[in-house]
C-alpha cells in the first residue's frame with residue numbers, strides 16, 4: 001500500500017533522514033520508533049508532502065506521490081499532528097469539519113459524520129461547541145483523531161498521537177484504539193519514542209537511529225532476533241514487559257489446558273498478545289479466558305495462573321533452543 005524507497009532529507013549538513021526504505025501493507029500498522037531527533041517526523045511529513053525530500057521515491061497504492069497534486073494526495077491521508085495541532089479558535093465541531101468543508105459536503109452530511117465520530121470516540125456531543133483548551137489532554141487527542149478520520153481516508157499518519165498523555169489515559173486510549181472499527185480498515189504509520197506503545201500497537205516496527213532504519217520487523221523479531229547491539233540495548237530496560245506484548249497466545253498453545261466444560265469466561269482469539277490476554281482478567285470479572293484457535297476452531301481455556309505458567313514454560317523452552 002505504501003512504498004518508500006531510498007528516501008532522504010538533508011537540512012544543510014544534517015542528514016535528518018538518510019536513504020531509508022520500507023513498505024507498509026494494506027490495513028497494517030507500522031510504527032516508526034526512535035529517540036527524539038532520529039528523523040521520524042520528517043519521514044512522516046514527506047509522506048504527505050509537507051516536506052519535500054532531498055531524494056528518493058514514495059508510492060501510495062502504486063502511484064508516485066510526487067506526480068500528484070499535494071491537495072489531492074492529502075485527501076486520501078489522515079494526519080494526526082504531534083501535540084494534536086487543533087486550531088484553538090475553532091470549536092470541536094469546527095475543528096473536525098475542516099476537511100468536509102473543503103470538500104464541500106452539505107451541512108447535514110457533516111453534522112451526521114461529526115456526531116458519529118464523537119460517539120465512536122466516546123466524546124459527549126456537549127463538547128461540540130467547546131474550544132480545545134476547555135478539554136482534557138485525552139479529549140483533545142480524540143478530537144485530533146476524529147479530525148483525521150472524518151473523510152474516511154485509507155491511509156492514516158500519526159505523529160506521537162498519545163505522547164502528551166498520562167499513563168492511565170494512554171493505556172485506556174490504546175485499548176479503544178485497538179477496538180475502533182474505523183481503524184481496522186486503515187493503513188497506518190504511527191510515530192512514537194515509546195517502546196511499550198510501539199509493541200502494543202505496531203504490527204511491525206522500524207527502529208530508527210540518526211536518520212536510518214536499524215531494524216524493520218515484528219515486535220517479536222526485534223526482541224528475539226535483534227540485528228545488533230543497538231536494537232538489543234534499546235529494548236533491554238523494559239524487556240519483560242515487551243515480551244508480554246510480543247508473545248501471542250498462539251505461541252503458548254502447547255501449554256494451555258483444554259477446557260473442562262461447562263466453563264464460562266471471556267472469549268478471545270489466539271492472535272491476541274499475552275499482555276492483552278492478561279488485561280482481560282483486569283477488565284472482566286471472569287476467572288477463565290477461552291481462547292479460540294483462528295485456524296482449526298479449537299478452544300483452550302486458562303485461569304490467570306495457568307496463563308502465567310504457560311508463559312514461563314514457553315520461555316523455558318525458548319532458552320533451551
Ligand SMILES: Nc1ncnc2c1ncn2[C@@H]1O[C@H](COP(=O)(O)OP(=O)(O)O)[C@@H](O)[C@H]1O
Pocket residue numbers: 011014015016034035036037038039040041042043
Ligand atoms: N526545518 C528544519 N531545519 C533544520 N533541521 C531540522 C528541521 N527539521 C528537523 N530538523 C532536524 O532533523 C533531525 C530530525 O528531526 P525530526 O524528524 O523532527 O526528528 P523526530 O521526529 O524523530 O524527533 C533533527 O536533528 C532536527 O533537529
Ligand SMILES: [Mg+2]
Pocket residue numbers: 040041042082
Ligand atoms: Mg517528532
